[in-house]
Amino acid sequence: MASTSCEHVPDPIEALGRRLAAEQYFADEGLLTAAHLSLTLGRPLLLEGEPGVGKTEIAKVLARVHDRELIRLQCYEGLDAAQALYEWDHPKQLLAIRTCEAENRPVGELYDESFLMERPLLRALRVPCVLLIDEIDRADSEFEAFLLEFLSDFQITIPELGTIAAAERxxxxxxxxxxxxxxxxxxxRCLYHWIAFPDSSREKRIIESRVPGLPEDAAKTLVAAVAGVRDLDLIKPPGIAESIEWGQAAKVLLHEGADWPSALKRSLGLLVKEQEDTETVLAHAEGLGL
Structure with missing residues (x-):
């Protein structure tokens, strides 16, 4: 009788988590699942969450683990399609015309690749990449509407050159x-995920990886203090980026002779960035262990 065996199939989500962790990005299961499905299905991944929770950073890390170029389109009010796609280098074209006239030779084609200035979206069609469209909510509704077509077809038409489609999605x-x-x-058109603040164990892991040499007790104290600060009624709760910077600064003061609670209190300006928030935190300093 033939024997049957069940081969172990590696969990792709766990594998992705290990690859991200190797780059010091510690994602929870929800984010890992969203990222895995986005990669597998070829759908854009839309990430929302408080500032500083790692939305931008995951794009940088994915570019490294997939060995792709990172192309970043930073959105802002007034951004239009030309600024995001391509522009013709008119000063260079004018210089070419004048040079040809001075040398008494025909003016060549002025609308070829040598005069084309790539912007992020055109570049993203030409090379294997991770395209980061950062802070899309800051762009106007008109630009958001333009993105609908781009994200559907991943191609653009340049009247002088024709249609350019993505070499690789x-x-x-x-x-x-x-x-x-x-x-x-x-x-x-997107796969959506909300990134919440990390739980204490994951934030401790992040702090220890980004602030090497930090004593474990100090890391626990810092993480507990950050969690307590986020529970306060603040204008801008601190993100992971702020807690890392707070740990780095406090570690410097610790090595200069300050005790850990004092080091945290003295470097508070790296955790909270509003005067009202600073006053609120200091009013609760004792309860926060500062």
Missing amino acids: PIVIMTSNRTRELHDALKR
């Missing part, structure tokens, strides 16, 4: 801080 990460609501049409 880019990995697309979009981030939003929810300064305004995004259109449903854009959300429908």
Whole structure:
């Protein structure tokens, strides 16, 4: 009788988590699942969450683990398609015309690749990449509408050159801080995930990896203090980036002779960035262990 065996199939989500952790990015299961599905299905991944929770950073890490170029389109009010796609280098074209006239020779083709200035979206069609569309909520609704077509077809038409399609579909990460609501049409084209603040064990792991040499007790104290600060009624709760910087600064003061609670208190300006928030934290300093 033939024997049967069940081969162990590696969990791709766990494997992705290990690859990200090797780059000091410690994602929870929800984010890992969203990233895995985005990569597998070829869908843009839309990430929302408080500032400083790692939305932008995961795009950088994915570019490294997939050995792809990171192309970042930073969104802002007034951003238009030309600034995101391509522009013709008119000063260079004019110089070429004048040079040809001075040398008494025909003016060549002025609309070829040598005069084309790539912007992030055109570049993303030409190379294997991770395309980071950062803070899409800061762009105007008109630009958001333009992105709908780009994200559907991954191609653009340049009248002078023709249609350029993606050589390889880019990995697309979009981030939003929810300064305004995004259109449903854009959300429908994406896989959505909200990144919350990490739990204490994961934040401790992050702190220890980003602040090497930090004593374990100090890391526990810092993580507990950060969690307590986030529970306060603040204008801007601190993100992971701020807690890392707080740990780095406090470690410097610790090595200069300060005790750990004093070091944290003295470097508080790296954790909270509003005067009202600073006053609130200091009013609760004892309860926070500062």
